[in-house]
Amino acid sequence: MEAVIADIRHELAADLDGAFPDLVRSRQDRIFSGVLRMVRHHADAADITQETFIRAYRALGGYEPARIEAMSLDGWLWTIAINLCRNRGRSRSPVPATIPEQPDRSVGPEELALRSTEEARWQQRLLALSPAQRAAVVLRHVVGLGYDEIAEATGRPVGTVKADVHRALTRLRRMVEREEAT
Template sequence: MIATLNSLPSRLAADRDRAFPDLVHALQDGVYSGALQFTRNGHDAQDVTQETFIRAYRALGSYDPERISDLNLRPWIWTIALNLCRNRARSASRRPEAALAEDRAEAGPGPEAQAIADAEVNEWRVRLSTLSGPQRTAVVLHHVVGLPYSEIAASTGRTESTTRSDVRRGLARLRTLIEEENR
């Protein structure tokens, strides 16, 4: 996958339409996994994932090849995704009932194991929501999605050292939280 990502900017610059599906393949799981934590449910996460890549595709159409070749794709995609997650959180806070209804209507793609796994996702979403915005973003991008600090910093516009301390403080907060839960 890393090999794919490295060659993608030049391939996108040469032929956007041909290379674009590979960009989606390479990054869709990461975007979806992060969006699961940044939005209310799987339905929203799926929407955000789709919308992220659709916007990315349109943006690529307005960039010249040189700019595309220089793109750091993963942080670039995450800048778009984080923005969409924030917008969604804002509008969701205005209509909380709809969110609950969607949660219930959300069709898990199959067996019980999936439901248990999603319970895990939901449980951590609640814990992570008690963190500050930057801490939650940094913890999820680093530990769930697997982005290095430098790429998180590039996505959020914060410095790398701030990002490191965001992650450290976020983890400390989570630990306290879990210890309180276990008491």
């Protein structure tokens, strides 16, 4: 994975317009998946993902090739995405969850309903966390970023990120245990 990113960085430094679609293709699903768990709504996540890449493209256009070659693209993209999530959270009031636009047709309606219910439960649990804990646990356990990358993306020290992940997992575990006890 790191070799792919290194190749993309090199290509971006040499030819931004030619290589940028490769960056988008290689990262958009991960960005979207993580953002969706932070903002809850499919349309918002799609908008934030798109805006992340628009801002990245504009910024990269002003960077020297050496700076592009040296940067951590994943951490940098996540910094943009997280800031957009924060801005979206400040500018909007919460609204009810929406039904997915294209349900999975490979499973029956009962299985689809169970998945939807369980996904809604996890979304509610995540929303009960502080924004910092939610971002940290999603980036670590959903997106799969390392603590250093999360620290870079969130602008928080590595120790704080580790504490946020630990506290979030502890809270999530307690929520699940309470639900199972009732």
